[in-house]
Amino acid sequence: MTSVAGHITNNDFPKEFGWNNCSPVALFDAPTKIKVENPLIADNITQEAQNCDALMIWTDCDREGEYIGWEVVEQAKKRNPRITLESTYRARFSHLERSHILQAARNPIRLDLKAIDAVKTRMEVDLRTGACLTRFLTNLFKGVLGGEKSSMISYGGCQFPTLGFVVDRYKRIKLFVKEPFWLISLTFKKKQKQCPVTWERGHLFDRLITTCIYQNCLRMEDSEMATILSVATKPTSNWAPLPLTTVEMQKDCGRFFKLTAKDTLAAAETLYTRGFISYPRTETDTFPKAMDLKGLVGKQMESAKWGSYAKSLVDDGRFRQPRQGKHSDEAHPPIHPIIFVGDSANLTGVQKTVYEYVVRRFLACCSPDAKGFRTTIRLQWGTEFFRTSGLVVKENGYLEVFIYSKWKSSKNNLPEVEPGERVKVQKAVISSGMTEPPKKLTETELIALMDANGIGTDATIAEHIEKIKARNYVTTLKVSEGRSKRQVIVPTELGYGLVEGFNRVGFNNISLTKPFLRRSLEEELKRICEGQATRQNVLVKSITMYKEAFALMSQQKRLLLDSYRETIAANS
DNA sequence: GCAAGGTC
Structure with missing residues (x-):
């Protein structure tokens, strides 16, 4: 062996x-x-x-x-x-x-010879298209890039759609036109308790109509009173998380600790090589039936931080078999801790953080759900309907150990009211607001977009993001929004100009900066695996299409250069 | 000097 x-x-x-x-x-x-x-x-x-x-x-x-x-x-x-x-x-x-x-x-x-053929196909398409377009673009931009350094302008079937996501969000923000809206804000009162409720129509984009509805209600008899239509209290759960995949780990570590996907994976790799956690590149979110999960939980009892929680899972019968997700790569189980690691292991700060996260997430997915009750009050004022709801958390369940997520009881208790009851309207006014543009793209969202569109794999998503940073197509910014600071990804002039240029060339409606092309290649590869297509015909189809796109691009070199120059000009 | 996919 x-x-x-x-x-x-x-x-x-x-x-x-x-x-x-x-x-x-x-x-x-x-x-x-x-x-x-x-x-x-x-x-x-x-x-x-x-x-x-x-x-x-x-x-x-x-x-x-x-x-x-x-x-x-x-x-x-x-x-x-x-x-x-x-x-x-x-x-x-x-x-x-x-x-x-x-x-x-x-x-x-x-x-499986078919699967082998599919990989041969992927390799050949990626190599030919990547090398051809990279050389072409690099040569084309040589004179234009300010002459500081001879930058490489690479093209790849994964890096360009990744860049496309960044530019797409940036453009949606840039082109966003704010619109005013209006709504009825209503607060009712019961025994000194004031309770704001939400209009079921949300908001309307027509001021006149909102005013008409409002006036109508005001003019009705008894307009200082509202009628409680229903009060319903239902049990509700906040489910324990699924077993951990690479993409989820990277998204969570980005959200909770502001780590990049690359740093998260690097830390997880070290933890894996040292035998502390299982293999960190997996798409599987279901544990195999035969696995001794309780035994793995038991190993965490040594910890001063979460040991007593682990003990409660094993000894007090709180242990639950984790939920079963729908994804399997047929190659690796979900990420889980192998042994308990104490201070003697000399981990770096990031490694400690990622290890603790993997352990807490594992304990969480072997835990009961959090449970509570949600009460919803629905009421009518004039012709209009309003509602509000409140949450009372009864059992924290997995949240006791998964300290990164919050699920709290509502701060203000709802007033005690009954269906049919008439309550006093404290306030009923027309409010207005403006629609807001989408938020700038975070790395967590970018990972989610790539994952959902089949761009890259668990092992490579982080690399594609790093690649477009290294090529100076995108850059990261820290923006503060209220109290919190967020790290976001925005295109550079180069990245923006490239995507705009590619879009202008058109390629007969085949977009090289959108995810569809990669997804269709992936689908073709699957068909090879299933025996419905051959390596040869997928290769011919794919390469022919790229050849046509390349021909158009060579004919319209100007468009590519112009759109870069215009981006520079627009920003200076 | 190119790609994306493995891996350490």
Whole structure:
């Protein structure tokens, strides 16, 4: 038994197709060659395989893992003709519980050639399109970028949609037109208790109509009184969180601790390599049935901070089997702590924070929900309906250990009223307000957008964000909103100009800065996996489309440069 | 000097 660490090889163009040796467009059809990235790892496989009769692959059971398995076979074949796809077996497993591993070992399957083909396709499309457009754009912008440094203008099927999200939010804010609105604000009174209620119509964008409705109510008989229509108290829950995925961890650590996705993942990786937490790159939000979660909770009893809480889960019967999410990458379980880590471990501040978060989140998802009661009062004044509600929290449940989230009883108790009761109207006036533009984009929101649109994977989302920062397409700002400071992402002039330029070229309605293209490639790859498409036809389709886009771009170079220059001019 | 996907 031996190991690899990620991909063994990489695809690239031969020397004749180097940066200044050919025109960028030639890269769509240039030959590519597979080159060993780490000879030590590759040679180790070849050597270890020399005297074997058979090979068994235990890489991650996802698409890339399947391809890495194939790479291993290729290395193993080099000095041993007995190693073929026929003599290669494949273990199917997604976590390291003993019985699961034994089951996988006793029931091997075969490498999935379709999944391997899908990865080959992805690699080729990404390499050809990325290299071609990057060289073209870099050359095009050489003279224009102020001459400070010869910046690289890279294009990638993931980095551009990521940039697109940033520019899109920025534009929505810039182009936002505030609109005035009007509403009826009403407060009723019961035994010295004042209770503001909300108009069920929300607000209206027509002042005259709001005034008419208001006047109408005022003119009605008894307009100083309102009628309670209903008072309903219902039990309500605040659910314990799902088991932890990479994307959720990055979003939460951004929200709660203002950590970037990159810093969160880096800290989690260290914690994983030191054996403190499980593998940190996972999309799975369901724990395998056989896992001894109670045992893992028990290990946390040592802690001075959350030990007594962990003990209460195990000893007082408060432990709950976590909820089951709907996502599975078939390769890794949700992120969870492996052992308790005390001060002797010498963790950095960020690592401590992330470890504590992983533990508290794990304990939280093994905890009961928070429970309370919500009371809703509905009342009528004239022709109009209003409502208000209040919350009383009865059991804090998981929130006792998940101290980052708040769910509190309402500050003011609702007055005691009954259906049919007539209450005194303390105040009934027309208020007005203005609509507000969307808020600037936070990294947490950007991660959520990428995740929802299938841009990048759990392992790469953070890298794409870092990449567009490093390329100077976007920059981060600290903005204060009231009391809180938020770190937000905004496009630079370069980033904004690039997206605007791409949009102007048009590409026959195919947008290179929107997420649809990546998503459709992902869908095509899935079809390859399911046997409904072949590597060859997906490749031809994809490359043909990019070729057309590239042709349009070369014809309209001016548009790209102009839109950058105009952005600069508009800001100076 | 390019991509995105693994990984440490």
